[in-house]
Amino acid sequence: MERDLVIRDRTAADDADVRAFYERWHSLRVARRGRMEHPPEHPALLAERGGRLVGVLTYVVDGTDCEVLTLHADERGTGVGTALVDRVAEVAHEAGCRRLWLITTNDNVDALRFYQRRGFRLYALHAGAVDEARRTLKPEIPEIGDHGIPIRDEVELERDL
Numbered sequence: 466m467e468r469d470l471v472i473r474d475r476t477a478a479d480d481a482d483v484r485a486f487y488e489r490w491h492s493l494r495v496a497r498r499g500r501m502e503h504p505p506e507h508p509a510l511l512a513e514r515g516g517r518l519v520g521v522l523t524y525v526v527d528g529t530d531c532e533v534l535t536l537h538a539d540e541r542g543t544g545v546g547t548a549l550v551d552r553v554a555e556v557a558h559e560a561g562c563r564r565l566w567l568i569t570t571n572d573n574v575d576a577l578r579f580y581q582r583r584g585f586r587l588y589a590l591h592a593g594a595v596d597e598a599r600r601t602l603k604p605e606i607p608e609i610g611d612h613g614i615p616i617r618d619e620v621e622l623e624r625d626l
Contacts, residue, residue, distance in 0.1 A: 470544060472552045475509040475521075483509060486521050490537040496598035496606065497534075497568040497619060498591070504535045510552050512538065512545045522549040524556070531557030531626075533567040550583050558626045566623040570595055572610030577620065584624045591619040 475483055487493050487504055495502045504523040512520030520538035524531055533553060538545035557565050566588065569576045581587075595616050599606040610616040 469514055470548055471513045472548050473511055475511050479511060482518050483521060486518055492535050492537065494603060495535060496603040501602050502534055507534055510549055512549055520545040520549055522553055524553050526557065526560050526562060529561060529563045531562040531565050546579060547583060554626060563626050564623055565626055566621060568619045568621055570610060570616050571618040571620055572612065572614035572616045574612060580622050585622040588623040589621040591621065593617060594619040
């Protein structure tokens, strides 16, 4: 399946398709670490299969750190997410970064499993951070998330490059 998967940088010509992808995943605005981010304003890697957009990873390079801001794949279990993470690690290394990191929420056990299996370690728990973001930045964040788990905290993971 991975043979026909293409990972490439987003270009201006991709903006409409990528925006529609973010909308489908409710990721036009992302609250994390007490700030609101707008993924369409950041660099992105696209995964395509058969000319169809099947995944997007948005990232932020800041000094020697590279943050995975968003990662969504329409095709789970087919290597799309892994290919995007592998490519952003290359991009970050080429940019001189020494650390790849991300934030997810405490309810997102699928993401916690995914990232740890790809070399990320639990780095920090930001207790109550989602509660605060819901109160001050993004009231539409649901109270209950995946698997019926209350969404309260941000979990930070990192991987050395």
